[in-house]
Amino acid sequence: MFDLDVYFSKRMEIVNDIFSLGKIGKAALSIGVFDGVHIGHRKILSSMQGEAKCKGFKVDGCYLCVLTFKNHPRWLGKEELYPKLISPPYYKLEVFEKEYNIDKVIYTKFTPEFRDIEPERFLEILKSQIDELHIFVGYNFKFGKGAKGNTDFLIRNASKFGYVPHIADEVMYKGIRVSSTVIRSFIAQGDIEIANELLTRRFFLESKVIKGAGRGKAIGFPTANIRSRIQVYPPPGIYGTITEVDGKKYKSVTHVGSSPTFGGNPFDVETHIINFEGDLYNKRIRVYFDRFLGDSRFTHGIDEVREVIKHFVELWEKEDVKL
Numbered sequence: 001m002f003d004l005d006v007y008f009s010k011r012m013e014i015v016n017d018i019f020s021l022g023k024i025g026k027a028a029l030s031i032g033v034f035d036g037v038h039i040g041h042r043k044i045l046s047s048m049q050g051e052a053k054c055k056g057f058k059v060d061g062c063y064l065c066v067l068t069f070k071n072h073p074r075w076l077g078k079e080e081l082y083p084k085l086i087s088p089p090y091y092k093l094e095v096f097e098k099e100y101n102i103d104k105v106i107y108t109k110f111t112p113e114f115r116d117i118e119p120e121r122f123l124e125i126l127k128s129q130i131d132e133l134h135i136f137v138g139y140n141f142k143f144g145k146g147a148k149g150n151t152d153f154l155i156r157n158a159s160k161f162g163y164v165p166h167i168a169d170e171v172m173y174k175g176i177r178v179s180s181t182v183i184r185s186f187i188a189q190g191d192i193e194i195a196n197e198l199l200t201r202r203f204f205l206e207s208k209v210i211k212g213a214g215r216g217k218a219i220g221f222p223t224a225n226i227r228s229r230i231q232v233y234p235p236p237g238i239y240g241t242i243t244e245v246d247g248k249k250y251k252s253v254t255h256v257g258s259s260p261t262f263g264g265n266p267f268d269v270e271t272h273i274i275n276f277e278g279d280l281y282n283k284r285i286r287v288y289f290d291r292f293l294g295d296s297r298f299t300h301g302i303d304e305v306r307e308v309i310k311h312f313v314e315l316w317e318k319e320d321v322k323l
């Protein structure tokens with residue numbers, strides 16, 4: 001199992017379906033999956049406040065709203081969850097509230113029933129609850145049964161349904177067309193640093209700490225072990241990371257994948273947290289990936305493993321890295 005709802009909002013209202021917004025006078029609404037909340041997503045979210053002249057309900061009576069999903073739409077009907085996500089689903093809620101002061105989020109599961117809503121009916125549902133509506137989406141946005149709704153559809157039907165569409169252009173960064181798909185590919189290929197640039201933050205893996213085999217402790221470098229079923233992984237290797245525990249960040253060195261010496265699961269993520277002492281079992285931690293340090297194809301037994309890990313820990317400890 002995996003968590004979809006581990007973010008607890010302090011101010012932002014979270015509703016579970018599109019019929020539960022309540023009656024709203026004026027709103028700016030952005031719609032999308034928002035996996036990773038990359039620079040393209042951030043452009044849309046930032047433009048909501050400016051173009052719609054909407055600063056938030058408590059400021060000017062205009063609600064800043066987002067409609068997004070707990071699961072990826074392409075997961076529907078599949079046993080294997082693909083594509084893997086850049087971030088846990090609840091991370092975007094954290095960004096919406098803390099960085100963009102969003103007032104309301106429709107945080108719903110993408111179900112067969114949702115998929116089969118006709119585009120016209122979808123717009124009717126929104127307009128039945130929001131009098132003055134501004135809709136903000138990306139250039140490749142699609143919605144409604146059979147993906148029949150797109151940006152052209154939104155523009156053509158604006159006067160009929162009574163809303164104002166705002167379509168963001170595609171975002172290019174250093175010649176790269178920014179999208180969640182592209183960023184997933186960079187992470188999976190090990191291009192962590194460019195992925196981080198496109199995300200405007202460090203990519204992270206997050207889960208509760210699970211019981212490991214005790215191999216790290218046996219060689220003098222105890223590790224916190226996590227495993228995510230839903231997130232994309234970087235390739236096997238050793239990475240310079242930052243680990244967040246109870247809101248405090250520490251330098252850490254992380255090994256991803258199995259090894260010839262110890263075997264293990266290809267989805268093992270073992271993190272040695274530098275200068276940390278304490279029991280982390282069953283505690284949720286977040287491991288931020290900063291850069292690739294080296295491979296982990298140990299072939300000469302435990303002594304080699306100990307020396308290699310020691311080398312990378314000492315190397316990373318000396319690096320001047322912003323936590």
